[in-house]
Amino acid sequence: MLANYILSVLIWLPIAGGVALLMIGDGGDVKSSQARLMRLTALAFSLLTFLASIALYIGFDNAERGMQFVERVLWVDAFNVWYYLGIDGISAPLILLTTFITPLVVIAGWDSIKTRPAQYFSAFLILEGLMIGVFSALDGLLFYVFWEAMLIPMFLIIGVWGGERRIYATLKFFLYTFLGSVLMLVAFIWLYVQTDSFDLLTFMNAPIGLMAQKLIFLAFLIAFAVKVPMWPVHTWLPDAHVEAPTGGSVILAAIMLKMGGYGFIRLSLPIVPDGSEYFSGLMIALSLIAVVYIGFVALMQKDMKKLIAYSSIAHMGFATLGMFLMWWIVADTGAGLGMSGAMVQMVSHGLISGAMFLCVGVLYDRVHSRQIADYGGVANTMPVFAAFMVLFAMANAGLPGTSGFVGEFMVIIASFKANFWFAFLAATTLVLGAAYTLWMIKRVVYGEVANDNVAALQDLNAREFIVLAILALSVLLLGVWPAPLVDMMNTSIEQLLLQVGQSKL
Amino acid sequence: MTLTDYIAAAPEMTLLGLICVVMLVDLFVEDESRMVTFWLSMASLAITAIVLSATAPVDQSREVFFGAYVSDPFSQILKLGAVLFVAVSFLYARDYLRANDLHKGEYYLLGLFGLLGMMIMMSANNLLIMYLGLETLALSMYALVAIDRNNVLAAESAMKYFVLGAIASGALLYGISWVYGVTGTLSFNEISMALAMDPSLNNLPLWFGLAFMIVGIAFKFGAVPFHMWLPDVYEGARTPVALYLASAPKLAALALIIRILVQGLGELHETWSTMIMFVAVLSILVGNFVAIAQTNIKRMLGYSTIAHVGFILLAIYTGTDGGYASALFYALTYVVSAAGAFGIVILLSRRGYDAELLSDFKGLNARSPWFALMMLFLMFSMAGVPPFVGFLSKLYVIREVLAVGGVGLAVLMVVASVIGAYYYLRVIWYMYFEQGEDQAVLQASTDTRLVLSLNSIAVLALGIMPGWLLAMCIAILG
Numbered sequence: 001m002l003a004n005y006i007l008s009v010l011i012w013l014p015i016a017g018g019v020a021l022l023m024i025g026d027g028g029d030v031k032s033s034q035a036r037l038m039r040l041t042a043l044a045f046s047l048l049t050f051l052a053s054i055a056l057y058i059g060f061d062n063a064e065r066g067m068q069f070v071e072r073v074l075w076v077d078a079f080n081v082w083y084y085l086g087i088d089g090i091s092a093p094l095i096l097l098t099t100f101i102t103p104l105v106v107i108a109g110w111d112s113i114k115t116r117p118a119q120y121f122s123a124f125l126i127l128e129g130l131m132i133g134v135f136s137a138l139d140g141l142l143f144y145v146f147w148e149a150m151l152i153p154m155f156l157i158i159g160v161w162g163g164e165r166r167i168y169a170t171l172k173f174f175l176y177t178f179l180g181s182v183l184m185l186v187a188f189i190w191l192y193v194q195t196d197s198f199d200l201l202t203f204m205n206a207p208i209g210l211m212a213q214k215l216i217f218l219a220f221l222i223a224f225a226v227k228v229p230m231w232p233v234h235t236w237l238p239d240a241h242v243e244a245p246t247g248g249s250v251i252l253a254a255i256m257l258k259m260g261g262y263g264f265i266r267l268s269l270p271i272v273p274d275g276s277e278y279f280s281g282l283m284i285a286l287s288l289i290a291v292v293y294i295g296f297v298a299l300m301q302k303d304m305k306k307l308i309a310y311s312s313i314a315h316m317g318f319a320t321l322g323m324f325l326m327w328w329i330v331a332d333t334g335a336g337l338g339m340s341g342a343m344v345q346m347v348s349h350g351l352i353s354g355a356m357f358l359c360v361g362v363l364y365d366r367v368h369s370r371q372i373a374d375y376g377g378v379a380n381t382m383p384v385f386a387a388f389m390v391l392f393a394m395a396n397a398g399l400p401g402t403s404g405f406v407g408e409f410m411v412i413i414a415s416f417k418a419n420f421w422f423a424f425l426a427a428t429t430l431v432l433g434a435a436y437t438l439w440m441i442k443r444v445v446y447g448e449v450a451n452d453n454v455a456a457l458q459d460l461n462a463r464e465f466i467v468l469a470i471l472a473l474s475v476l477l478l479g480v481w482p483a484p485l486v487d488m489m490n491t492s493i494e495q496l497l498l499q500v501g502q503s504k505l
Numbered sequence: 506m507t508l509t510d511y512i513a514a515a516p517e518m519t520l521l522g523l524i525c526v527v528m529l530v531d532l533f534v535e536d537e538s539r540m541v542t543f544w545l546s547m548a549s550l551a552i553t554a555i556v557l558s559a560t561a562p563v564d565q566s567r568e569v570f571f572g573a574y575v576s577d578p579f580s581q582i583l584k585l586g587a588v589l590f591v592a593v594s595f596l597y598a599r600d601y602l603r604a605n606d607l608h609k610g611e612y613y614l615l616g617l618f619g620l621l622g623m624m625i626m627m628s629a630n631n632l633l634i635m636y637l638g639l640e641t642l643a644l645s646m647y648a649l650v651a652i653d654r655n656n657v658l659a660a661e662s663a664m665k666y667f668v669l670g671a672i673a674s675g676a677l678l679y680g681i682s683w684v685y686g687v688t689g690t691l692s693f694n695e696i697s698m699a700l701a702m703d704p705s706l707n708n709l710p711l712w713f714g715l716a717f718m719i720v721g722i723a724f725k726f727g728a729v730p731f732h733m734w735l736p737d738v739y740e741g742a743r744t745p746v747a748l749y750l751a752s753a754p755k756l757a758a759l760a761l762i763i764r765i766l767v768q769g770l771g772e773l774h775e776t777w778s779t780m781i782m783f784v785a786v787l788s789i790l791v792g793n794f795v796a797i798a799q800t801n802i803k804r805m806l807g808y809s810t811i812a813h814v815g816f817i818l819l820a821i822y823t824g825t826d827g828g829y830a831s832a833l834f835y836a837l838t839y840v841v842s843a844a845g846a847f848g849i850v851i852l853l854s855r856r857g858y859d860a861e862l863l864s865d866f867k868g869l870n871a872r873s874p875w876f877a878l879m880m881l882f883l884m885f886s887m888a889g890v891p892p893f894v895g896f897l898s899k900l901y902v903i904r905e906v907l908a909v910g911g912v913g914l915a916v917l918m919v920v921a922s923v924i925g926a927y928y929y930l931r932v933i934w935y936m937y938f939e940q941g942e943d944q945a946v947l948q949a950s951t952d953t954r955l956v957l958s959l960n961s962i963a964v965l966a967l968g969i970m971p972g973w974l975l976a977m978c979i980a981i982l983g
Contacts, residue, residue, distance in 0.1 A: 152885060170938075
């Protein structure tokens with residue numbers, strides 16, 4: 001019985017947990033028993049959600065071409081809006097990623113959050129529910145409601161628990177993303193006026209003229225490009241990442257950035273295929289600029305979080321590159337490879353960047369600095385931590401055997417089939433990524449103990465060890481055996497390519 | 506005149522009778538027991554609401570008093586809304602007035618008289634009756650603004666309001682006289698019929714009258730370029746008065762525009778829609794941009810009202826039934842959030858200290874997390890962020906504008922919303938991200954606390970469950 005409503009459970013369970021936490025109160029002192037209760041409640045809700053998502057994984061049928069776990073109830077009669085949920089192989093991995101990362105974030109904030117722990121955990125739980133909502137909504141308006149509502153908890157997370165320039169960062173984050181998404185709303189309403197429905201699947205089958213497709217693509221592009229973020233609308237991201245608390249950075253990098261990529265796959269490509277084809281050159285160019293130029297920018301960063309933020313932009317450039325290669329490839333196989341590569345890249349980047357931010361969080365909790373220059377020789381005092389950090393750095397640089405390699409490799413092969421120069425530029429990331437990541441590692445982890453702060457460092461406690469160990473295992477597992485993930489999405493990607501291949505003119 | 510005529514006007518007559526009772530009783534009440542007046546006023550509102558529901562016309566309109574007065578579902582829902590929000594204003598105002606030695610019977614009496622004026626406007630089926638209701642409302646509001654006679658700012662803004670309001674009323678009346686001169690009738694239905702029968706009436710003298718009437722209407726709404734009074738009056742008036750001005754009268758203004766422009770001069774849609782569009786676009790732009798620069802929360806809410814009025818006017822601009830229904834939905838939901846926002850501003854004030862500045866919101870989350878959350882709901886709703894109802898009302902208007910092909914207008918609306926989001930976010934930023942000097946927990950009596958919470962939760966609840974209200978608006982005007 002409950003199995004039919006599993007998506008609703010996944011969405012509303014964490015939200016209910018968040019509301020419950022808000023009701024109990026703000027917890028006062030972190031050491032108090034009440035605050036402890038808050039943390040345990042938050043952890044319990046996030047773990048329950050994760051367990052529910054495992055049921056989703058088990059029940060998921062890899063061979064099904066359509067949507068699964070569909071729920072459809074009329075929501076707003078007057079607008080013909082439905083509470084319409086359903087997932088396929090493209091959204092399922094992202095939902096699993098969300099439910100997997102959230103408990104880790106809760107554990108990571110266990111005692112580093114000193115003020116208003118109840119509100120903090122509540123914001124994360126509500127955010128989790130809303131993000132799952134975005135990945136499972138099949139009604140345009142429902143999608144938009146989740147998409148926008150998500151900004152509210154993130155706005156508060158950065159603004160209340162962030163660093164020194166948090167207010168600037170969070171306002172920039174909110175206004176950038178809000179501006180991006182309202183144009184998407186106009187596109188949705190325009191489509192609604194044409195089709196008299198907000199159903200995304202109806203949108204996908206509706207015939208749309210080329211001019212309208214181009215405009216809709218641009219409206220979607222602004223919404224998703226800000227979220228991904230693509231060059232040149234990426235500037236909110238380094239600010240938001242740097243100022244956000246560790247948990248906020250992890251959620252931002254691991255999941256919220258994937259919203260943009262998901263939006264391209266779920267909305268732009270199937271709804272306006274001809275518009276996407278028309279602009280695919282532009283998309284590839286922007287992606288390659290992100291990969292190359294932002295890679296150089298990352299090289300010059302002095303702040304670890306900023307460096308990882310820029311590396312996120314570069315890695316997400318790979319994802320968007322993979323998505324838009326299909327019109328440049330003649331052979332059928334390559335198109336699927338690019339798309340799968342983009343998806344694998346998104347999931348793997350979620351794990352790796354989340355882990356990198358957690359590593360920086362571990363250092364920041366001890367030294368209260370994110371500057372690379374304030375560290376040096378951490379390996380001497382924190383050997384276990386250093387091992388983890390080096391592993392994640394290798395994964396970030398795309399070392400074979402880690403998940404970072406799989407996605408990048410698939411996308412590079414696909415771009416070779418399209419054009420030598422695309423592949424050439426894309427492949428520079430193998431050099432650049434290694435350069436900026438490993439150079440940071442060299443300066444932070446290796447060498448002589450730089451100062452007293454570093455000398456006084458304590459190695460990981462059990463809590464931190466568990467979080468990083470889980471992430472390390474999943475990065476390695478996905479690196480050597482990506483089959484479960486790839487199998488999960490293969491059918492849906494084939495279906496998507498069929499859909500996109502048909503002109504709607 | 507038959508009994509049906511009186512039944513249709515029963516709510517207004519009941520209210521008038523009850524006002525007389527309240528007035529008489531209030532004469533004999535000492536200042537210490539002024540609560541009697543409060544409870545009597547609330548009882549009058551409750552009785553009026555009951556009579557309203559009892560005489561509700563079942564999906565048909567009853568025109569009475571030789572067609573001068575109409576009781577239809579449209580007037581019904583507006584009147585119920587007005588009664589409700591006058592009651593809410595009285596409740597939020599009570600503790601503030603008591604704490605500031607302003608707890609006189611006049612606030613309630615003038616409020617009730619204003620309500621009577623609004624109800625007459627909502628049921629007017631004739632230009633003169635409309636004018637009568639408008640003036641009843643306007644005179645009560647002028648006096649309300651001046652209620653604190655020792656306060657220089659209040660007196661000044663009352664004066665400003667009165668002078669400008671009188672000019673606007675004059676313009677409206679002048680326009681009415683031209684329309685009367687051209688069509689030979691004051692009744693909306695007859696005007697509409699005359700214009701439909703004889704297209705030659707659609708000529709320059711009529712447009713001339715129309716332009717003056719639109720000036721009057723735009724003034725009453727506070728739409729740009731006739732908006733200058735609005736922020737000044739909101740700022741100068743004591744907060745409970747501003748609360749009153751900001752809530753129920755907006756519903757009366759909607760009746761004013763729908764009755765005159767749609768019901769009476771609907772045939773002239775092509776002529777007035779352009780004028781309304783310019784006024785609306787200017788309101789959205791000026792309201793949102795100027796609100797950013799405000800440091801006074803009441804002025805900020807004033808400019809935000811102007812921006813919201815722009816949305817309502819754009820909905821009217823479409824000239825479609827769906828557009829009018831969206832205007833009704835927008836007005837009703839806007840009033841909910843405006844009442845709540847002013848309610849919280851009142852709550853921040855204490856004896857001898859009026860919370861007026863945005864910075865008074867600093868650190869509210871530390872002082873009273875519950876009310877901070879409520880204000881967060883209201884602000885995000887006004888900014889048009891889902892899942893709050895302000896999003897749906899904007900969505901509805903945008904949909905109707907797109908349905909008549911206004912892609913450019915739709916883009917303008919959403920971009921202006923993003924600009925507007927900044928100043929709403931600033932309130933939230935002050936509440937959540939800043940430390941305040943004042944650490945005192947907000948004090949509120951249980952009933953205020955309860956109603957204010959319900960009011961704020963309503964913007965969330967309506968955002969998630971908008972179906973019934975939307976269906977009602979569509980059934981009435983759609």
